[in-house]
Structures are given as structure tokens and as C-alpha cells.
Amino acid sequence: MTTPTSPVNRLRPRRSCLAVPGSNPRFLEKAQGLPADQVFLDLEDACAPLAKEGARHTIVDALNNGDWTGKTRVVRVNDWTTHWTYRDVITVVEGAGQNLDCIMLPKVQDAQQVVALDLLLTQIEKTMGFEVGKIGIEAQIENAKGLVNVDAIAGASPRLETIIFGPADFMASINMKSLVVGMQPPGYPADAYHYILMRILMAARTHDLQAIDGPFLQIRDVDAYREVAGRAAALGFDGKWVLHPGQVDAANEVFSPSQEDYDHAEMILDAYDWCTSEAGGKKGSAMLGDEMIDEASRKMALVIAGKGRAAGM
Ligand code: GLV
């Protein structure tokens, strides 16, 4: 397997991850002008089987000749149970590897599937003279087997940058009695996704990876999108997929701290720095108004301040 990619790569902003069908040049063009942190050009479910071959070349062209400034550039290939995966990876990475940040692998079921992609990427990088380890991997968890194996999956390759929840395929795979992706299934009085999201989040954080929530298909209902995204953000997820331009601003907002929280976090950091300094008496804790702060408060504040700084607050 590869040597580790830099930690900087792993912390790319991913509040909004825009899905773009790889077979649609008009959408590929439009996506370049949207303020999404990440785009992923899709060869999997948004591409009809007969369109996949052509879409590989359309994607290579869009990556090489489009203007993706400021965006993390990802291509979702087909999963290893199909016959498309290896040609997806070879065509896209040989053709546009210099202009590509990550490959997204859907329906990951075990660590070996990530290892197989890692090995293939290493061979292509060596053949093409690219830096080995340059291309990252995003792993989608979309069925029960993937969730049960998520800890091993998250530790399977130093190329991994994110673990992504794929609610639509997941709901189908466990026979959930609902047709509205991401919404609570009728008849269950609590949050049906809590366990899944937490399991993914714990595996991701154990390996210093980002955790990303998947799509919400009622694309005209931005308020419902905000609600679902807000649940994942509250738990600690880093971002969520967007399927429509109308969801982009909502995702960027929901996964950024509020101005009030950001300002508060910066005040905690300043106050803690002062109290631990020579001039502040080298104390381990201090009062900030009515709030006692200590090293753990500093860590919590760093998370919020870090997200705010990354969002340019
Ligand atoms: C995404 O791929 C999903 O299945 O939700």
C-alpha cells in the first residue's frame, strides 16, 4: 500500500459535496460555477449503464479543461461487484489524474475492496509518473455488511479521506419501510439513523477521517434538507451531499458554525491562552464570564474555530 497522504489533504473542506452526472456535459459545466466545496463526477448510479463508457471520457475532458478552482475534485466509480470498476479507474486516473483529488468507491463492503483500489491506484500513479499516494479515496457505506465492517474499512488505506453514508442504498439494503431518503421512516418514534451515523462517525474519527452524510432527494424542500443536515452536523459530521444548486448554500451554512459560536470559540481560545501564560499566572483553568474553561474547553473551541476559520469567518 501507499505511504500516507498529507494530513492537509485529508482536511479538505467538504461541507457541500455536489453530485454531478458524468454523462451530462451541461451539468458538468454548470457545477463549475456553484459554491460547493467538493464536486463528485458520477459514473455510478447517476449514469445509465449504456452511458458509462462515454461518460468516462466526458469526465476526463471536464476535469482537464474545466475550471474547478477552489473545489475538491472527485470521481465516483462503480463498485467492485460490477464489471466497470477497473476501467472507470484506469480511464479516469490515466486521463486526468493530475486534475483529480480523490476516487469515491461506492457500496464498500470490506477492507479488501479499499485495498484493491489502493493497489490499482498505485500502479497507475507509477506508470503515469504521478506522485504515489496523490489520489485519495472516499469510501461509501451503503449496506449492512459495510457498516458492520466500517472500522476495518476506515483503517484499510492511508489514502482514505472520508467515510460517506449512502442512505438510499442503505435503506434498501436493510429493508427499511420508507421511500423518502433521509427522512425518518413512519412508525418509528425515534431517530432511525442515529446508530448508523454514530457508527460511521466513530470509525472515521478513529482514523482521523472526515465523515460525510449522503443525499437528500426531496430537492425542492430546502427546509427539510436543513433539518436532516443539521442532525448530522450536530453529531460532528463534516458535510453532506448536495444534488441541486438550491441545497449548496444550505449545506455550507449548516456545516459552518454560527457567527455567535465562532466568536465565542475565539474568545475561549484567547482566554485560555492568557490564563496558561506566564503573565496570566500559568493557571490550568479560568473564568470567561460565568463559564469555567480548561484544556477540554480549548479543544472544543478549536473544533468550532477551525471550522469557522476554514469557512473564512
Ligand atoms: C448514495 O449513493 C445513496 O445510496 O444514498
Ligand code: MG
Ligand atoms: Mg448509493
